Amino acid sequence: MTEDPIVQITGVQELARDLVVIPDRRVPLVPNIGLVGGTHSVLVVETGLGPANAETVLEFTAAYAKGRRLYLTSTHFHPEHAFGAQTFAGEATYLLNRAQATDLAMKGPGYLEMFKTLGEPIARRLEGVELATPDLVYDDAHDLDLGGRVVRLRPTGRAHSKGDQVITVPDAGVMFTGDLVEAGQFSIFPWFPPYDTDVSGTRWIAVMERLAAESPRVVVPGHGDVGGPRLLEDVRDYLELLRDETWARRDSAMSEETMVEEITALMIERHPEWTGRDWIEKGVGCLCAEH
Template identity: 70%
Template sequence: MLEDPIVNLADVQELARDVVVIPNRNVDLVPNVTLIGGTGAVLVVDTGLGPRNAQRVLEFAEQYARGRRLYLTTTHFHPEHAFGADVFAGAATYLVNQVQADDLSTRGEGYLSMFRQLGEPVARELEGATIPTPDLTYDETYELDLGGRTVVLRATGRAHSKGDQVVTVPDEGILLTGDLAEADQFAIFPWFPPYDVDVSGVRWIGVLDRLLADRPRVVVPGHGDVGDARLLAEVRDYLVELRDETWVRRDSAMPEETVAAEIRALMIERHPDWRLPEWIDRGVGCLCAEHAGGA
């Protein structure tokens, strides 16, 4: 049975000076929510699923900020990360990359409908949810001055979604990845043909290679425990493994169902402690399509 997807404020973790994370406690459809402060402003990263979670996050942020200006950003457009942003209207400036803004406007309603079918706990949290419209957008990189600290927002290009964005705190070596990385679980492939085929396993590998080259000290994944650069390497290596095992079977012209079944068993054997094996098949489907397309 799905646990209620509630942002829990009980165990807020301090990552560095004026940087805290509200951990997801490995609850499905709850993201890690991070607050980054400077002398003049505080940036909130991700909202939780729906208005009630976002209201909890906003109230915590206002207490944390103690009169400092609030900004909000979301790592990508999926509902547990962004579908509470409207609660922040009037209290914070909502800032994302332009492609993510496009994702919200073109994909948002479809994802809202889909998530409402995931069970009563999810539907309850999405009561009253609306698709947010950002206040500010940027194309590739945005340097946000919080006062004595600059946070960098960077669009990565298509990977987990078209509008993925990472957030870095350069003075502390902290990287926030959204769902480009999750700890101790199989990578989430939102592969739902014909409705959404924006995820790219091949491009995702390239994005993680670039993030690894930056050598972050602390990595905050979209879901799961905070780690370091080894977390990025673990996800990258899994995606390479998934790609290679998929493509070698596609080269032998095996049916996709057989490919998925073989690889699912293999990945579970290699990663017996990881959560959410249901995403393996969708990853195989995505990579089969990329193989066929000559990616």
């Protein structure tokens, strides 16, 4: 049976003054959820999968905020990150980059139906989902003043999705990456031709190079343990190796099936402790198309 992707308020990590993460506890389809506070406002990063999980997050947030104004954002439109936003309606200002807002409107309904097929616990979590419309949409950059603390929201351009957004807290050196970075897991390539081919391995590498150059003190991945800047370098190095090994075999006219077998074996040898091995094949397929 598929594990219930339930958000639990346990093991909350304080990363800096007035900045905490509700950890995913290594449960599939539970994201790391952030709360960033200033003197007059609190920003919530990610909602959890569906309204009930979002209610848990909102209840914790309300107690944490102690009357401060609430904002909500998500790193990208995928269901466990954004499909609880309706719960915050009337309680928080929902803020997104334009590409993500477009993803949510155009692709959200299809992803909702697809995720409902992934198991009974997931379908149950998605009952009653209504895709929310953001209150504020920005294009190139948004600096959110929480009172004595400014949070930077920046779209990265197409990588894991078209609408990826990174949230950084400069005074604390903290970066929320969403699924651009996973800790202890192979990169998730949502490569499902012909239905979804928005992920780009080559653009993802370029994004990781830019993020690594920022050298944050703390990196909060979409899934997995919070870490340091090494997480950014690990993902960049993995994606570069995946590209190089795929393209070298593509040039030799090897069958894709043999390519997948060889590259999967190589990657598991390099990272035997990482989970999500099925995503290697999706990454090879994506990079073959980008060759």
